[in-house]
Every structure is written in structure tokens, then in C-alpha cells.
Amino acid sequence: MISQNTIDIVKSTAQELRAHGEEITNIFYGELFKNHPELKNMFNMTHQATGHQPKVLAMTILKYAEHIDQLEVLSGTVETIVQKHSSLHVTPEMYPIVGEHLLHAIKVVLGDAATEEILGAWADAYQVLAKIFIGKEEDVYQNNEQQPGGYRGFAKYEVVDKIKESETITSIYFSPINNRAVPHHLPGQYVAISLEIPGEDHLHTRNYSLSDISNHWCPVKNK
Structure with missing residues (x-):
């Protein structure tokens, strides 16, 4: 569960995310690929070069901040992301890496405005969302395995x-x-x-x- 304090803090950052969201996600992807080049295969690098993917992620983060107390509003977006993640075989071990680099990018862009309280609230909010994705993706993986000819991950x-x-x-x-x-x-x-x-x-x-x-x-x- 997300505490009311976390909800209030995350919602209060929506204006900053609306103004600086793409700057945050551009830094996020740049640092992620520099430190973890093995994750590049999860992304369409053409969409990175055109700025499409950073823009999409920025809008998704903003939507989460605005509706963190109404997660049912995000159900369609969550399901779309779950299907995309499961097709790429995203694993639970990847989520801490993403979270670390996202918080770093927020700190870099917002500077002193990204207080420990704000970063802590976003860390909590990210953990909640990550658990939702991990659980739903595991359901997809198990369903795929149980089908005739089914498997987890990739096959040749x-x-x-x-x-x-x-x-x-x-x-x-x-x-x-x-x-x-x-x-x-x-x-x-x-x-x-x-x-x-x-x-x-x-x-x-x-x-x-x-x-x-x-x-x-x-x-x-x-x-």
C-alpha cells in the first residue's frame, strides 16, 4: 500500500514533471545504457534517437504522479506495458536497476528541489509500481509456460x-x-x-x- 504522505508528495511533483519530464527521461536512458549496455536489446534505439521513447516514458511517469491515488485509471496503460515487458522477457532483477537510474535522473534535473523527502517518496512509489508489474508479468510468463508448446523467455x-x-x-x-x-x-x-x-x-x-x-x-x- 502507498501511504497518504507518499501520495501527497508524489502528486506535488506533477508540475515539475510536466516541465522537466523529457529532460529527466533523456538523462535516465543515457545513464542506463552507459552503465548497463546489456539492456539495450530491450529498447528500439531508433525510438531513442528520435526522442519518441523518452517522451512516452515522461508522459507515463507524469500520469502515474497525477493518478497515484487512483491506480484504476492506469489499468489500461499498465496492461499495455505488461504485455510489452513480457514479450521482451523483462525480469524482476531489472527493476531495481531502472529505479536507481530514474531517481538519479530526477535528482540531477531537479537539483536542490529534489529533497530527500521527495526522493524517498518516489522510491516508495516506484517500489509499489514495480511490484504490480512484476506480479502481472509473472502471471503472463506462467500462462505462457502452461500452454502446449509454451515456454518462458525466448526459444530458437x-x-x-x-x-x-x-x-x-x-x-x-x-x-x-x-x-x-x-x-x-x-x-x-x-x-x-x-x-x-x-x-x-x-x-x-x-x-x-x-x-x-x-x-x-x-x-x-x-x-
């Missing part, structure tokens, strides 16, 4: 076909290397594909929409 597939559907869409067909069953999918679902690119120092992971599926192959659409 090979490309068996590639069809250019149009000028902007290509379907890529995958088959499990061990010929195991392909887990059931839902309409609109996407999968994360992780691969090595020669010359790069980290894996690249991207999400792609599933367009069809069977027990032997798994096509995705690359737009």
Missing part, C-alpha cells in the same frame, strides 16, 4: 520462408528448430524477435505482428 526458430506482400509489408515464416509445437496466439498479438547484427555490441529485439500460425510455422509481418 529458423527462417523458412520470406514473402514480399507489398511495397511496405513482408511476411517472414519461422519454424521451431526442435520441431516443437507453436504456442497458441490471440488476434492482434505480436512476438519479440531477438537477433545479432554483425558489428553491433548487443542483441537487437523488435516486436512484430503475427499474421497467421500453425503447428509448424509462424509468420510475422514486418512493416
